[in-house]
Amino acid sequence: xxxxxxxxxxxxxxxxxxxxxxxxxxxxxxxxxxxxxxxxxxxxxxxxxxxxxxxxxxxxxxxxxxxxxxxxxxxxxxxxxxxxxxxxxxxxxxxxxxxxxxxxxxxxxx
Numbered sequence: 403x404x405x406x407x408x409x410x411x412x413x414x415x416x417x418x419x420x421x422x423x424x425x426x427x428x429x430x431x432x433x434x435x436x437x438x439x440x441x442x443x444x445x446x447x448x449x450x451x452x453x454x455x456x457x458x459x460x461x462x463x464x465x466x467x468x469x470x471x472x473x474x475x476x477x478x479x480x481x482x483x484x485x486x487x488x489x490x491x492x493x494x495x496x497x498x499x500x501x502x503x504x505x506x507x508x509x510x511x512x
Contacts, residue, residue: 406458408450408496409465410511411443413472415502419447424468427453429461438463462487467499477503484508489500 407427411420423443429433441452463486471481484497496511 405451405453406494407453407463408448409443410449410496410498411447411467411472412498413447414500414502419443419445420472421445421447423447424467425449426466427468428464429457430464431461435464446480449487451503458488459491460488463479465497465499466491467501469501472501473503479504479506482506482508486510 409425411423412418413420417459421443421471425441425443427439428436429438430436438457438479439453441449443449465484467482467484468480469482470477482499482501484499486495486497488495497508498511
């Protein structure tokens with residue numbers, strides 16, 4: 403198992419993994435989003451083992467994908483934010499992003 407949270411960005415328009423997408427993980431704390439971790443997707447479009455020990459617990463989180471860094475300055479969706487709630491922090495969670503120039507989809511993976 404890789405860390406408590408992983409993500410995978412797939413470029414469905416090009417039919418390949420999206421390498422080099424900056425991703426931030428934030429946690430809702432006291433009514434504001436606070437940074438937890440950040441990283442960049444690898445050659446396979448994946449980001450794993452990036453959440454610092456002690457920073458993962460049952461709470462509300464937000465993954466922010468800087469899609470303009472990958473798609474370019476004219477991107478229709480320059481940023482994608484995915485908010486999710488963790489009820490079982492001892493389980494691994496995988497939140498992938500399927501990305502195209504004019505759309506995106508996400509889901510809870512395994």
